[in-house]
Amino acid sequence: xxxxxxxxxxxxxxxxxxxxxxxxxxxxxxxxxxxxxxxxxxxxxxxxxxxxxxxxxxxxxxxxxxxxxxxxxxxxxxxxxxx
Amino acid sequence: xxxxxxxxxxxxxxxxxxxxxxxxxxxxxxxxxxxxxxxxxxxxxxxxxxxxxxxxxxxxxxxxxxxxxxxxxxxxxxxxxxxxxxxxxxxxxxxxxxxxxxxxxxxxxxxxxxxxxxxxxxxxxxxxxxxxxxxxxxxxxxxxxxxxxxxxxxxxxxxxxxxxxxxxxxxxxxxxxxxxxxxxxxxxxxxxxxxxxxxxxxxxxxxxxxxxxxxxxxxxxxxxxxxxxxxxxxxxxxxxxxxxxxxxxxxxxxxxxxxxxxx
Numbered sequence: 001x002x003x004x005x006x007x008x009x010x011x012x013x014x015x016x017x018x019x020x021x022x023x024x025x026x027x028x029x030x031x032x033x034x035x036x037x038x039x040x041x042x043x044x045x046x047x048x049x050x051x052x053x054x055x056x057x058x059x060x061x062x063x064x065x066x067x068x069x070x071x072x073x074x075x076x077x078x079x080x081x082x083x
Numbered sequence: 084x085x086x087x088x089x090x091x092x093x094x095x096x097x098x099x100x101x102x103x104x105x106x107x108x109x110x111x112x113x114x115x116x117x118x119x120x121x122x123x124x125x126x127x128x129x130x131x132x133x134x135x136x137x138x139x140x141x142x143x144x145x146x147x148x149x150x151x152x153x154x155x156x157x158x159x160x161x162x163x164x165x166x167x168x169x170x171x172x173x174x175x176x177x178x179x180x181x182x183x184x185x186x187x188x189x190x191x192x193x194x195x196x197x198x199x200x201x202x203x204x205x206x207x208x209x210x211x212x213x214x215x216x217x218x219x220x221x222x223x224x225x226x227x228x229x230x231x232x233x234x235x236x237x238x239x240x241x242x243x244x245x246x247x248x249x250x251x252x253x254x255x256x257x258x259x260x261x262x263x264x265x266x267x268x269x270x271x272x273x274x275x276x277x278x279x280x281x282x283x284x285x286x287x288x289x290x291x292x293x294x295x296x297x298x299x300x301x302x303x304x305x306x307x308x309x310x311x312x313x314x315x316x317x318x319x320x321x322x323x324x325x326x327x328x329x330x331x332x333x334x335x336x337x338x339x340x341x342x343x344x345x346x
Contacts, residue, residue, distance in 0.1 A: 003103070004103075007103050007106075007107060011107070011110065011111075014208075015129065015132045015133060015136055015208070016132075016135075016136040016139070016208065017208065018206075018207035018208060018210070019207065019208075019210035032103060033101075033103040033104040033107065034104065035103075035104030035105075035107055035108055036104070036107055038108070038111070039104075039107035039108050039110065039111040040111075042108075042111040042112070042114070042115055043110070043111050043114050043115075044210060045115075046111070046114040046115040046117070046118040046125070047114070047118070047125070047129065047204075048204070048209045048210055048211050048213065048215075049211060050211050050213040050242050050243060050250045050252055051242055051243055051250075052242035052243075052252045053211045053212055053213050053242060053252045053253075053256045053259075054211055054256075054257070054258070059210065
């Protein structure tokens, strides 16, 4: 239940709160699934990206980097636990 | 005994994380496909949610106002009443002057024609420094049209148009550049958007002070904002000025879209 709320909250927060709040919630959700930052970034760009304001869909790119970092951290932590 | 590497649990393939990740990515891709294939439908789908968010923000603001101390509210009220009195007097004086000039010169000020549009989403919810408005090509809006806020203050231009909605690129969006002038010396500057305000660099020789008005370049005096702070290294030939926009784009609820190009 808590896992579901933490995972769904970042995407819902994009509609009500400023982007940094959604970013923080996405990083929290990354503890449960590392794909959360990428998904939140893609939704943010799908909703708000405007041609003429910014050259790139920056939030998707930031989400991709955050997801990569989350995967690496998670792999490192799980490997450490194994040892 | 140490497990061989191919037997270790993979960070990507743990059941709970994989399922949740797949569901999240599915939702994200669905929204992205909707935006690419049916942009108008996407906005129509999310408009009720944005309206709920706007209403909730207003309610929270009203609720928090109740916790302010009565003394502070009373002092604020007195200050606002004094300001209102002064502005009313100034307005009356300017109206009289305008009437005299109109009589003298025989010209009439033309009313601003345009399309009034409600704002569906605005910063900070919209992170790109853009507004989404509830009027589009069906109402006569075209890409590049100038967007005005209350008082006829230009705040942006139409960037994308759908049949019933449009996206407005704000002048305050990060990285946007606008030519302007400031102060009594009419010093030319270039406004650089910072998300919710502007910055500009001016030669140190220019006599610019806090509170100076900033105007966009173009016919007449098109208000852009007010100088809030002046800073810079004392040895540098230029100094940086921070400019508060004339309109707080985070609280805009209605805009007027006119068939003019941005200055």
